[in-house]
Amino acid sequence: MTAAIDPAGVGELDEAQRAIVEEFSYFGDWSERYQYLIDLGRKLPPFPDAGRMDTYKVDGCQSQVWIVPHGDRAQLRFDAISDSAIVSGLIALLLRVYSGRSADEIVATGPDFIRALGLQSHLSPTRSNGLQAMLLAIKRYANAALEGSRYD
Secondary structure (H helix, E strand, O other): OOOOOOOOOHHHOOHHHHHHHHHHHOOOOHHHHHHHHHHHHHOOOOOOHHHOOHHHEOOOOOOOEEEEEEEEOOEEEEEEEEOOHHHHHHHHHHHHHHOOEOHHHHHHOOOHHHHHHOOHHHOOHHHHHHHHHHHHHHHHHHHHHHOOOOEO
16 A cells, blocks of 8 residues: 655745655655665764763654754754664654754744655654654754854
């Protein structure tokens, strides 16, 4: 059984989110999409051990997740990792959408690709909560940058 991707509003997504939706549309079912998520997670750049601090640990995730910000209001980049393969894949998607943007863009950009993919309905409740926690962490870093925080 294939799980269709909701094409409604895909044209209104920004380029990064549209690319994600298009990539996932090539897969016929959610077992293939989960495998793709796992593959994306494996391709994350190496994560520095220094980033595995409680300061950067994301609360609300069943898996261990760390998100480390770099930059300032003009441009924020994120390093992130999880001890879960699927969650690492979710991180890879979030980084594609949010890393390298200005704090203003991050705050203004909703995670519309999640709805377009139907991702929420295919994640366990704990993974869904974790995804929301990761999004909130990224948005908190962006809001702090708007208030003058700098991450070096």
